[in-house]
Amino acid sequence: MNSIFVNSKDVFLDIVNANDYVQLDRVSTIYQSLKDSIKKPLKMILLYGKPGTGKSMFLSKLHKDLSSSQDVYLYQTPILDESEFYKTLAQDIFKVKYSGELNFTQFMKIVENKKKEEVPVVLLDEAQLYSEALMEKIRLLSDTRSVKFVITLHKTEKEDLIAKEHFQTRIWESIELENASSTELKIYIQKKLMKANCFDSANMFTPSAVNRIHKITNGNYRDSNKLLYTLFDLYTIYEQNHQLSKLKTSQISSKLIEMAAIHTGLINA
Amino acid sequence: MLNIIELEHRWLRYKIKSLIPLIVITISLFIIAIIIFSFSSSSNKDTLGHIDTPIITPSTQIKVELKKEPIIKVAQEKRDVIKEQITKVHPKQLHGNKEKSQKVKLSPSLDFMKKMQNAVHPYYQNNTADDSYETDTQQAIQMKSVPKVQTVKAKPVNISVKKIDNRIQIKRQNTQNDIYDIIKRFKKNNNPALSLFVAKKYYELGNYRQAYNYALMTNKINNEIESSWIIFSKSLVKLGKKEKATKTLKKYIAQSHSSSAQILLDEIQSGKFR
Numbered sequence: 001m002n003s004i005f006v007n008s009k010d011v012f013l014d015i016v017n018a019n020d021y022v023q024l025d026r027v028s029t030i031y032q033s034l035k036d037s038i039k040k041p042l043k044m045i046l047l048y049g050k051p052g053t054g055k056s057m058f059l060s061k062l063h064k065d066l067s068s069s070q071d072v073y074l075y076q077t078p079i080l081d082e083s084e085f086y087k088t089l090a091q092d093i094f095k096v097k098y099s100g101e102l103n104f105t106q107f108m109k110i111v112e113n114k115k116k117e118e119v120p121v122v123l124l125d126e127a128q129l130y131s132e133a134l135m136e137k138i139r140l141l142s143d144t145r146s147v148k149f150v151i152t153l154h155k156t157e158k159e160d161l162i163a164k165e166h167f168q169t170r171i172w173e174s175i176e177l178e179n180a181s182s183t184e185l186k187i188y189i190q191k192k193l194m195k196a197n198c199f200d201s202a203n204m205f206t207p208s209a210v211n212r213i214h215k216i217t218n219g220n221y222r223d224s225n226k227l228l229y230t231l232f233d234l235y236t237i238y239e240q241n242h243q244l245s246k247l248k249t250s251q252i253s254s255k256l257i258e259m260a261a262i263h264t265g266l267i268n269a
Numbered sequence: 270m271l272n273i274i275e276l277e278h279r280w281l282r283y284k285i286k287s288l289i290p291l292i293v294i295t296i297s298l299f300i301i302a303i304i305i306f307s308f309s310s311s312s313n314k315d316t317l318g319h320i321d322t323p324i325i326t327p328s329t330q331i332k333v334e335l336k337k338e339p340i341i342k343v344a345q346e347k348r349d350v351i352k353e354q355i356t357k358v359h360p361k362q363l364h365g366n367k368e369k370s371q372k373v374k375l376s377p378s379l380d381f382m383k384k385m386q387n388a389v390h391p392y393y394q395n396n397t398a399d400d401s402y403e404t405d406t407q408q409a410i411q412m413k414s415v416p417k418v419q420t421v422k423a424k425p426v427n428i429s430v431k432k433i434d435n436r437i438q439i440k441r442q443n444t445q446n447d448i449y450d451i452i453k454r455f456k457k458n459n460n461p462a463l464s465l466f467v468a469k470k471y472y473e474l475g476n477y478r479q480a481y482n483y484a485l486m487t488n489k490i491n492n493e494i495e496s497s498w499i500i501f502s503k504s505l506v507k508l509g510k511k512e513k514a515t516k517t518l519k520k521y522i523a524q525s526h527s528s529s530a531q532i533l534l535d536e537i538q539s540g541k542f543r
Contacts, residue, residue, distance in 0.1 A: 238273070255280060267283060269279050269282060
């Protein structure tokens with residue numbers, strides 16, 4: 001039987017899984033507004049925020065929730081080749097297999113011929129990786145109202161520019177995701193642990209311990225996951241070395257939080 | 270697997286590094302606090318000291334103690350420059366109704382002496398043993414003939430305050446120590462005002478040899494002081510060297526046209542001054 005620390009460690013593995021999605025008040029509101037936006041006759045929806053704010057998880061959760069009721073397609077990894085991009089969409093959305101090169105004109109013909117009653121929703125993650133030319137094509141495609149796009153962007157100056165140039169007039173909804181506050185982070189950690197039945201370790205997170213973590217990670221979910229994974233890894237090693245008596249087990253040790261932060265590079269020591 | 274030992278070392282280094290500014294700030298604040306505390310306590314002491322300085326005796330009797338010291342006024346060349354101050358301080362002025370009477374010791378400020386020290390060239394450094402010499406303008410006068418000065422004890426003048434029938438009677442008490450004190454100062458700074466004062470003092474006390482000697486010293490330092498010439502001449506007359514005195518005075522009059530010297534010369538020649 002695994003110790004509580006091993007189980008807790010696995011909770012914070014950095015993987016995007018809709019089943020691990022944690023409902024937080026603010027995030028729930030945003031999620032609901034996103035779901036509502038999809039029902040609207042929007043051409044495009046932009047989801048943006050700093051790396052690690054949960055954009056990918058958002059898309060994953062949206063895909064999971066909508067897939068039962070709507071024609072929705074998620075592309076977590078960007079398809080950078082234009083022909084490949086059109087071919088993938090033609091095959092997934094319109095069930096048209098195309099051998100050889102497929103250009104934009106040919107793809108538009110397919111879209112026109114196979115137009116669906118219910119507009120399919122395409123979820124594109126990491127859209128900042130697409131080329132400008134491809135983004136322009138996506139914009140033209142969305143103008144036909146044959147396909148609805150939900151795209152995620154990292155919030156940087158460059159990506160803001162892309163958003164400005166290509167989507168300003170077309171995006172009807174833009175949603176920003178932000179880092180968690182200290183309270184949200186505590187709920188996030190505890191909910192995640194309790195979901196995995198790690199109640200003891202969930203109880204170890206006192207407000208001061210969470211504040212310390214928040215101070216280090218600035219409430220970034222990805223950084224927090226990384227830190228917490230290493231933290232429980234350290235606990236596991238101390239337990240294996242029978243050195244757990246050195247540490248307080250009633251609450252998360254500040255020393256171990258800092259050690260984990262040093263190891264993950266969040267603290268420069 | 271994580272290297273716990275290495276990570277603990279790194280953590281320890283980080284901890285020390287992060288604590289350094291805190292420690293430095295704490296130590297500096299502590300030092301500043303100590304400095305401020307010591308400064309404030311010392312200033313408090315000073316303030317208290319000022320209040321406690323006057324000697325106050327809680328009695329109904331009025332006691333006045335005099336401390337006398339001579340003060341030389343260089344510019345005016347007055348004969349006696351002993352300044353005496355008697356101050357009655359009413360206790361109410363300092364301590365309200367607690368004290369009824371008090372006695373205050375006042376001493377004259379001798380700061381001007383210190384100022385003079387820097388202005389005059391040392392005399393005794395070059396002339397330690399030779400107490401008979403010639404002045405620049407009196408080459409004709411043979412100073413070697415002047416006998417060596419013997420220290421003559423002056424009779425002390427006592428000043429005391431007695432309370433008799435509610436009247437304060439003041440008697441002045443002049444001691445030889447005052448002159449010694451001035452001589453000591455003169456030896457330090459070679460101020461002609463001091464030597465002139467000593468000369469005058471010795472003359473008053475009847476010690477004409479010393480008066481002659483100190484007048485001569487004054488003259489050596491500054492030969493333009495009229496009083497030194499007059500005391501010098503007067504002392505010579507008193508020592509029975511009338512001729513030398515008239516000769517000296519004539520030379521001085523020829524040079525300075527001093528009316529005081531002329532009057533003295535006339536008095537010596539007419540026999541009024543003996």
